[in-house]
Amino acid sequence: xxxxxxxxxxxxxxxxxxxxxxxxxxxxxxxxxxxxxxxxxxxxxxxxxxxxxxxxxxxxxxxxxxxxxxxxxxxxxxxxxxxxxxxxxxxxxxxxxxxxxxxxxxxxxxxxxxxxxxxxxxxxxxxxxxxxxxxxxxxxxxxxxxxxxxxxxxxxxxxxxxxxxxxxxxxxxxxxxxxxxxxxxxxxxxxxxxxxxxxxxxxxxxxxxxxxxxxxxxxxxxxxxxxxxxxxxxxxxxxxxxxxxxxxxxxxxxxxxxxxxxxxxxxxxxxxxxxxxxxxxxxxxxxxxxxxxxxxxxx
Amino acid sequence: xxxxxxxxxxxxxxxxxxxxxxxxxxxxxxxxxxxxxxxxxxxxxxxxxxxxxxxxxxxxxxxxxxxxxxxxxxxxxxxxxxxxxxxxxxxxxxxxxxxxxxxxxxxxxxxxxxxxxxxxxxxxxxxxxxxxxxxxxxxxxxxxxxxxxxxxxxxxxxxxxxxxxxxxxxxxxxxxxxxxxxxxxxxxxxxxxxxxxxxxxxxxxxxxxxxxxxxxxxxxxxxxxxxx
Numbered sequence: 468x469x470x471x472x473x474x475x476x477x478x479x480x481x482x483x484x485x486x487x488x489x490x491x492x493x494x495x496x497x498x499x500x501x502x503x504x505x506x507x508x509x510x511x512x513x514x515x516x517x518x519x520x521x522x523x524x525x526x527x528x529x530x531x532x533x534x535x536x537x538x539x540x541x542x543x544x545x546x547x548x549x550x551x552x553x554x555x556x557x558x559x560x561x562x563x564x565x566x567x568x569x570x571x572x573x574x575x576x577x578x579x580x581x582x583x584x585x586x587x588x589x590x591x592x593x594x595x596x597x598x599x600x601x602x603x604x605x606x607x608x609x610x611x612x613x614x615x616x617x618x619x620x621x622x623x624x625x626x627x628x629x630x631x632x633x634x635x636x637x638x639x640x641x642x643x644x645x646x647x648x649x650x651x652x653x654x655x656x657x658x659x660x661x662x663x664x665x666x667x668x669x670x671x672x673x674x675x676x677x678x679x680x681x682x683x684x685x686x687x688x689x690x691x692x693x694x695x696x697x698x699x700x701x702x703x704x705x706x707x708x709x710x711x712x713x714x715x716x717x718x719x720x721x722x723x724x725x726x727x728x729x730x731x732x733x734x735x736x737x738x739x740x741x742x743x744x745x746x747x748x749x750x751x752x753x754x755x756x757x758x759x760x761x762x763x764x765x766x
Numbered sequence: 767x768x769x770x771x772x773x774x775x776x777x778x779x780x781x782x783x784x785x786x787x788x789x790x791x792x793x794x795x796x797x798x799x800x801x802x803x804x805x806x807x808x809x810x811x812x813x814x815x816x817x818x819x820x821x822x823x824x825x826x827x828x829x830x831x832x833x834x835x836x837x838x839x840x841x842x843x844x845x846x847x848x849x850x851x852x853x854x855x856x857x858x859x860x861x862x863x864x865x866x867x868x869x870x871x872x873x874x875x876x877x878x879x880x881x882x883x884x885x886x887x888x889x890x891x892x893x894x895x896x897x898x899x900x901x902x903x904x905x906x907x908x909x910x911x912x913x914x915x916x917x918x919x920x921x922x923x924x925x926x927x928x929x930x931x932x933x934x935x936x937x938x939x940x941x942x943x944x945x946x947x948x949x950x951x952x953x954x955x956x957x958x959x960x961x962x963x964x965x966x967x968x969x970x971x972x973x974x975x976x977x978x979x980x981x982x983x984x985x986x987x988x989x990x991x992x993x994x
Contacts, residue, residue, distance in 0.1 A: 471877045670857055676815070677920065678845035679872035681838070 472683075480690030483663040490659040491695065497652040498699025498751055502744050504648055506707050508641030509740050510731075515634040518728050522627055527598065530611060531591040533618030541592060544616060551610050553603035554596055562590040576723060591618065649751060656695055656755025657762070660688050664763045671764065685764065688756050696752025700744050708737055767793040767924065767955050768814065773823035775809050783809030785979040787823070791957060793923070796950045798966050799959040800990055801976035807959040810976065811928050814957065815847060816840055828923060845873060848917030848925040848954075852932035854909045856901040862888065862912050863897035869916045883919055891915045891945060907938035911945065918949060925949060927958040931965060939965060963990040 484491045532544065541559060548557045560568075566588055570580050583589070598607060604622060611620055664671070674684050712733045719730075768791040775783035784806040791797050799807050812818040813825060816832050825832045828846050835843055856865050863884055870880045888894055891911040901909055910930060917925060927946065931939035943965055950956045960966060966973055967989035975983035975991040983991045 469874055469876065471871075472874050475871060669855065673855055673857070673868070673916075674872045675841075676844060676849045677869040677872055677916070678841040678843075678847075680841045683872055683874070 476686045476690050479687035480694060483667070483687060483691050484694060486666055487659060487662050490655075490662055494652070494656045494659045494695045494755070495699045495702075497648070497655045498696055498748055499703050501645060501648040501652045501751065502700045502748055503703040503707070504641065505645050505747060506703055506740055506744060508637070508645065509743075510707075510711055510736055512634060512638055512641070513736060513739075514730050515630060515637070517731050519627065519630055519634065521728060522630070527622075528596040528604070528607065528611065529621045530594045530596060530617055531619040531621070532593065532616060533591070536592055536616065540616070544614075545594065547614060548594060548596060548611070551607055553599050553607055555599050556597040558595040558597075560593045560595055562588045562592060565590040565593065652699075652751050653755040653758065656692055656752060657759040659695070660691060660756045660759035661763045663688060663691060664759070685760050688760050688764070689753060692752035692754075692756025693749055694752070695755070696748040696750065697745065699751070700748025704737070704741055704744055707740075708733060711736060767791055767795070767828060768957070769826040770813075771824050771826070773813065773820045773825060775813060775818060776821045782979050783818070784813070784976070787981060789974065789981065789984075791955060793955055794950070794953055796947070796956045796969070796971040797958070798969070798971055798973045799957065799976060800961070800966060800973055802961075804978075805976040806979040807976055808928070809979070811926060811957075811959055814926055815849065816843060841873075845920060846922050846924055848920070848922040850910070850913050850917050850925070850927040850930045852929035854901070854906075854913045854933075856909055856912055856916075858901050860900075861897065862893060862899050862901070862904070862915075865901070865912055866915045866919050869919050873920060875920070884915075887915045887919045890918075890948075892941075905938070906934050907941055910934060910938075910942055914942070914945060914949075918954065922954070924955045924957065927956065927960075929960055930958065931960065931962055936964065943969060966990040 530548065532541070536544070545557050545559060548554060566580065566583060569590075573579065596607070598604060608620065608622060611617060671684055715730045715733070768789070770787045770789040773787040774785050777783055787810070799810060801807050809818065813820055814827070816835070820833065827843065830843060832843060857868065860868060866884045866887060867880050870883065875883075885894070885897070888897055891914050893908060893911050893915065896904065896908060896912075899908075901912065904912065910933075914930075925946075930946070931942055934942065939962065946956055946958070947969070970987050970989070973983070973985050973988050973991060974981055985991075
């Protein structure tokens with residue numbers, strides 16, 4: 468293709484969009500809506516995934532012992548637990564260690580634990596149990612419940628399941644919304660291109676008589692679709708990037724507890740989202756224009 | 767140059783466009799296709815342009831059997847055919863120069879060649895100074911000259927004219943006919959469908975007369991047929 472031909476296509480595509488400004492804006496807004504939803508879903512879903520990953524890494528069962536067991540009793544308990552199937556590791560945590568760890572987790576806010584020491588430490592003796600797989604949590608829990616001397620068992624099963632379920636529901640919902648918005652975008656783009664084809668009826672007719680190839684006639688309309696898709700994708704991405712950064716930093720500053728979990732960085736999110744959203748936007752534009760061309764441009 | 771072999775075109779509604787046409791037009795010919803409305807002139811023109819497909823029979827243009835062409839090849843067939851219509855069909859938002867250059871641009875001619883050929887063709891049709899005018903600033907004759915310039919700028923071996931003088935007063939029409947004659951003398955084969963008895967009588971070229979879709983008369987050199 469000659470450079471002058473490419474220039475011609477771009478010029479024609481742009482002039483088609485300009486002549487038909489209202490529909491062009493409507494199409495861009497439709498693509499923007501679709502890309503915004505897609506970006507939002509991706510941000511939420513990838514963060515949920517990221518949090519799940521962190522939880523799974525720290526997954527385990529905490530077993531708290533009642534009363535004040537002797538070191539012999541503690542040793543015996545450790546041996547019993549180690550023998551349970553699927554248990555990889557058992558770590559004893561004394562009340563003192565637990566207090567230290569807690570203080571560390573709270574960081575700057577550790578002063579709320581001030582005044583607590585060995586004499587009045589309310590925390591229990593406990594074991595941190597690591598499993599080979601989260602799938603075997605159920606069977607290990609059942610065995611642990613049958614052991615005397617265990618006061619309390621805590622595990623992340625319900626929380627993990629909740630997040631997993633939320634993630635799944637959220638994913639399905641956002642795919643559905645994206646699908647609907649995608650179809651609407653394509654339909655609006657189709658209509659825009661149709662008007663553009665009608666506006667250029669005479670021109671197309673002459674082009675056919677002088678021997679322009681079908682593709683030569685189609686290109687300006689495809690360019691129109693591509694421009695709609697690109698603009699519709701770039702705007703929400705550029706607007707979304709600072710918004711995401713802002714939301715994450717406000718979450719951290721308003722809810723200090725959240726510091727225990729890590730959100731994905733803006734760069735991590737957008738390095739994936741940017742190319743994917745651009746391709747998706749262009750795809751919407753191309754599908755819209757090509758369908759319209761096939762329907763309305765008899766070449 | 768152009769061969770029609772037993773060509774029949776029946777429209778989907780059953781009406782007959784042309785029936786059993788056999789026609790041979792040689793390179794360099796100037797042929798009038800005459801006949802009243804509904805005689806099949808337009809159908810014949812559309813068949814030559816491959817806007818319509820013959821129901822039976824075959825058409826050969828420039829040694830290519832047009833029925834055998836795939837859709838993708840049709841544009842290349844059309845580059846052999848310049849076309850002029852009664853209603854000019856100029857682009858109103860483009861200047862005379864741009865209208866003519868458009869025909870070159872859409873077949874991806876190099877810009878250098880466009881800049882060279884367009885002024886030459888405009889000079890040939892007598893519009894050397896009108897390049898910057900828009901179609902609505904031109905007379906009917908000038909508009910048709912622009913259309914003619916557009917039709918020949920890619921140097922097609924065949925020029926097809928569908929009632930090119932239909933919208934013009936007799937004097938202007940004459941100017942166009944002189945121009946067509948010049949173009950023909952430069953070697954371009956011309957097929958012109960027309961109603962204009964005076965023009966056909968004065969030009970003394972080959973005349974093919976159609977009636978109800980059939981050729982009823984074909985003379986090498988002559989005037990308008992009374993049978994038409």
